[in-house]
Amino acid sequence: MNSTSPNAESVAHDAEPGFWRAYLFSTDHKRIAKQYLSVALFWAVMGGLTAYLMRWQLAYPDTEVPGWGFIAPDFYNMLVTMHGTIMVFFVAMPILLAAFGNFLIPLMIGARDMAFPRLNMLSFWVFALASLVLLTSLFVPGGAASAGWTGYPPLSAKPEYTGVTWGLNLWLLALALEFASFLMGGVNFLTTAINMRAPGMSFFRLPLLVWMELTAAVIFMLSVGPLIAGAVMLLMDRVVGTTFFLPEGGGEPLLWQHLFWFFGHPEVYVILLPGFGLILEIIPVFSRKPIFGYRPIIYSTIVAGALSFVVWAHHQFLSGMDPRLAMPFSITTIIISVPFALIVFAMIATLWRGSITFSTPMLFAMGTLSVFIFGGLTGIFNGSAPVDIYIHDTYFIVAHFHYTLFSAVFFAGFAGLTYWFPKMFGRMMNEQLGKLHFWLTFVFFNAVFIPMHVVGLGGMMRRISDPTQYEFLRPLQPLNQFITVAAILLLLSQLVFVVNFFRSLICGKVAERNPWQANTLEWRVPSPPPHENFDAIPVVYHGPYEYNSSEAAVDWLPQDRRVTTGAATR
């Protein structure tokens, strides 16, 4: 194992920090990643709970929810709002960006830590504060925010309209803190990748996950500003009496929709790209083949990132905006499927004639791919204004975005967790339980969301609490009940993961450095990696996906291994 480079010195590690610095106020990127992961998994349980309550109410309206009680329409509105807010901002982003980004970026680029370790700690604690504020908002008088996760005014702008006073103010504050946290995180990601790469780690030797995290960070940082401004404006409307979004004072409710979706749509890619990044690392490893089209994938990512800024109004075809805008935004929306199609084809081409191992991470990666393709295809329906006019704000939309986001957050998230679990915690997860978890999740996910398309085409609106109040929706009720049963089974299936996670944490097989025989630098250090990661900073000689290379004797070639035979000194 030639992991020491000629010009790097080997030096002893710093003393490990004490308890408080090590566990609570740690500046170690790996610890911070786990902190994000823990908070996000807590929120995932909360998000699952809201899903359960909503589904029960939709299938059996106004009956007692087992384990909870009756759900009033106001409370249902709150559930809808919180489910979206929690899943997007407190589960998807902290897992895909913060947890995986923090854990993997320094390891993958050969750095000891992030460029600004203390700023990193601050980002986490601001995120924790945001979590606390959101949690508090659930218990204040007047109830939590219930104007939808998109918070459209005038509904959100005046407390009289929803009866919610402090709940919505705190919701805005929680979002503002969350954005501040991820802005700091973004600055850190970008500076780290620009300035902390190991010798030889050029931009075109970076693992694709790093590219995806960086693109996501740039998209986030450049798109969230107008919504920060919008959140300040909405808060001012509610608290100091301005009229930004109130027509009676000369304001414009549609303005919020533009500010929200100018961020809201790029946000989809902020979540999707790191999800793709995770499975782009996993697919070559379990196909034992170089990734197909490394550079085209990077260029597609950049193009998709740029296009993501000019598609937002496809959320607003029915909002009353100038209808002449519908055509341009339909066109850009359909164009953005091109770079994503390219990435998907590159993944499929990587599988082509590979020697594939269907391990748990690989199964989840395949799950991500197939589920995302399905969701991408319905996205083309939604993107064309004439079709969207019919299906807008129905369960067809709900089904569509769960196909895209559930694949990125949960399928790719589970792929990543099962793949990097040995590196994070030093133990292997159980394969049998992992596979069982995958198949249960995959089957029940589709059982929930395929029928949802049908319900949506039948006209069911996405935010109603009782479909049976409409005559024309009553025939759909058996389907709604089927979805609910499947959803409960989907939620229960996650217990398999919980059991596997904790069981493996305590008594899983001890992991070696590189259990998957992968090339990237995080597999060159012990599992879990020590404080400051590397004994000596590695020197990088290869791209990340040199599997079955003719230069190496085995079918993998670590990025920092210098090949001394033949044409090795390229």
Add this chain to the structure above:
Amino acid sequence: MEAQTLTSQTPSGKIGVWWFLASEIPVFGGLIVSYIVLRLGGAGWSEASSHLNFNFALANTFVLLTSSLTMVLAFAEVEAERPRRVGNYLLLTILLGVLFLAVKGFEYAGEIGKGFTPGAGIFWSFYYGMTGLHALHVLAGIVVNLILYLQALSGALQRHGHRVELAGLYWHFVDVVWIFLFPLLYLT
């Protein structure tokens, strides 16, 4: 432990501050574009704008521009390695920032006295929203400069002179934002 050598010639702090500023531009950008688009489509904005105190705002513009000058001079003294003058110029920058906020507060008081509260109409919503968010940024800059000033007094700044440059980048950004806000709100 062997320290890590940086990939580029640029210190990480500078790269970080530039990315931070890049993410700040869309915050004010969103506000400014919203203001322009709504203003193009509505009537009565010029009339409302005529009630602003132009002379005070003009004076305030000079105050803020001068504070950018003193900020640059502070950094020039860092490079010239004259720590006492660094502190003096930082103090001057802080005082000019405080003067700016005081004048702004005086303007607010006058306008609210005339009945132009944040709820008085859409122009006033934007006026208070934009200048208020800008004032918060000035305040943040003052706090940063104050910390640097205290470090200059204690001598701690001598090893971290580059911090003056980074704080300066931010301070100039806040200045530039005002250069956009001033004509948009007061001169049209």
